[in-house]
Amino acid sequence: MLVQTKVQMDKENYEFIKKVYKSLHYRSLSEYVRDAVAVKVREDRKMLREKKRLDAMAMIAKGAYENHFESIEGEDFEAR
Numbered sequence: 174m175l176v177q178t179k180v181q182m183d184k185e186n187y188e189f190i191k192k193v194y195k196s197l198h199y200r201s202l203s204e205y206v207r208d209a210v211a212v213k214v215r216e217d218r219k220m221l222r223e224k225k226r227l228d229a230m231a232m233i234a235k236g237a238y239e240n241h242f243e244s245i246e247g248e249d250f251e252a253r
Contacts, residue, residue: 180206 194205240246 175207180210 190202190205194202197205199205199208
């Protein structure tokens, strides 16, 4: 379901879109703008996911790890 909203853009960009949307085989000026917004949102989502991933990795690196095998470290298991 589409939601109607107002979008403000530079006059130069608007004039360009108005000239070329038909030659690029878009049905309407609105379809061109919707596609442009969708591409930008997709890129921003990727960028945000990457930022969250890097932040999570940085948080993991800060934490101290507990050695769960410390009690058996140094034992010779082959001799058992």
